[in-house]
Amino acid sequence: xxxxxxxxxxxxxxxxxxxxxxxxxxxxxxxxxxxxxxxxxxxxxxxxxxxxxxxxxxxxxxxxxxxxxxxxxxxxxxxxxxxxxxxxxxxxxxxxxxxxxxxxxxxxxxxxxxxxxxxxxxxxxxxxxxxxxxxxxxxxxxxxxxxxxxxxxxxxxxxxxxxxxxxxxxxxxxxxxxxxxxxxxxxxxxxxxxxxxxxxxxxxxxxxxxxxxxxxxxxxxxxxxxxxxxxxxxxxxx
Numbered sequence: 509x510x511x512x513x514x515x516x517x518x519x520x521x522x523x524x525x526x527x528x529x530x531x532x533x534x535x536x537x538x539x540x541x542x543x544x545x546x547x548x549x550x551x552x553x554x555x556x557x558x559x560x561x562x563x564x565x566x567x568x569x570x571x572x573x574x575x576x577x578x579x580x581x582x583x584x585x586x587x588x589x590x591x592x593x594x595x596x597x598x599x600x601x602x603x604x605x606x607x608x609x610x611x612x613x614x615x616x617x618x619x620x621x622x623x624x625x626x627x628x629x630x631x632x633x634x635x636x637x638x639x640x641x642x643x644x645x646x647x648x649x650x651x652x653x654x655x656x657x658x659x660x661x662x663x664x665x666x667x668x669x670x671x672x673x674x675x676x677x678x679x680x681x682x683x684x685x686x687x688x689x690x691x692x693x694x695x696x697x698x699x700x701x702x703x704x705x706x707x708x709x710x711x712x713x714x715x716x717x718x719x720x721x722x723x724x725x726x727x728x729x730x731x732x733x734x735x736x737x738x739x740x741x742x743x744x745x746x
Contacts, residue, residue, distance in 0.1 A: 509610075509633065509672050509703050510725040514557055515716060515743040516589075516705070517550035518730035519543050519580060521573040522563040528731040529563065529682065537563075540734045547580045550733075553740040557587045559707075559728045561612075565593020569615070569649065581607045589636055591675070597626050604634050612675055614638035615648040618655055618662075621669060628670025636705070637666040640677040641692060647679060659692070663700035673703040673725065681709030685731055688715045690722050697723040713738050713746040 520527055526546045527537035540546060547558055560580060564572035571577075571593040581588055591612025594600050600611040600623075610633065616623050617637045627635050639646050639659040646657040663674050676696050678689055688709040697704045703725035710716060710729045719727045733740060 510557075510705075513720050513724075514726040515555075515740060516557045516559045516726050516728045517546075517555050517733055517740060518559045518561065518707075518728050519547050519550070520561040520563050520730060521576050521592075524573060524576050526734070527563060528734060538731075538734075543576045544579050544583045546734075547584050550740060551584050551586055554744060555586060555740060557589065557726070558584060560588055560590040560592075560608075562590070562592030566591070566614075567649070567652070569593060569595055571599065578606065589675075591636075591638055597623050600627050600635075601630075604631050610634055610636045610672065612636045612638050614640060617666060617671075618646065618648050618657065621665065624666055624669040624671050628672075632670070633672050635671050636673050636675050637663075637671040638675045638677070639663060639666075639696070640675075640679055642679040644692070660695045660699035663696055663702075663704075667700050667702040671702060673705055674700060675705045675707065675728070677728075678706075678708035682707070685709075685711040685735070685737065687711050688719055690718050693719060693724055694722040711737060713742060716743050716746045 521543050526540040529537045562573045587609040589610040590608045595616045641659050646655045693706045705726045706719045706724040707728035710732050
């Protein structure tokens with residue numbers, strides 16, 4: 509999935525616009541313009557993968573920014589991973605057949621784990637499972653509902669079901685530009701045999717380096733890039 513460590517820009521979409529939330533809380537977002545323009549900017553800056561999220565879909569439980577997401581996929585020529593509001597295998601298949609390289613399943617994977625095996629049978633590189641943690645507990649439905657699951661304990665189950673990797677978002681530090689916490693990421697990396705993509709809290713180039721040192725395969729970066737804390741080129745060099 510990631511031959512070498514990657515820095516993956518986030519293009520999170522709410523009401524058709526790029527938005528970065530703070531701590532995953534609805535209503536805390538700052539807008540950063542048109543998703544296609546943002547995606548093209550990151551690709552021109554050297555991004556080898558893009559991370560797309562339908563934020564409205566994540567909160568509402570059904571896809572709500574389909575046109576904006578489709579426009580991004582059509583506009584770029586790099587692999588795209590996409591999540592938010594994908595609750596059924598049919599939803600996932602539509603996206604995968606339309607050019608999304610990997611779907612990100614969070615709520616659906618937790619509530620119906622067999623969906624991972626079902627999709628992975630037809631799309632062996634197509635399913636990334638999202639294990640997002642708040643207070644050390646996996647949360648779903650747009651980070652609003654606890655599950656009682658420990659991310660590290662849950663991860664290998666999804667590896668066995670065919671997931672190509674785990675996306676781990678540390679919701680407690682997401683969007684706050686106050687730095688990352690490496691211990692939860694390292695624990696997850698050590699607990700599973702498949703790649704871990706880390707997300708949440710990146711504010712400096714040292715944060716990027718720290719996450720790489722945990723053994724993570726990639727890091728998703730949003731607010732820090734949009735706010736100009738560093739350039740994508742600098743992050744990739746780091």
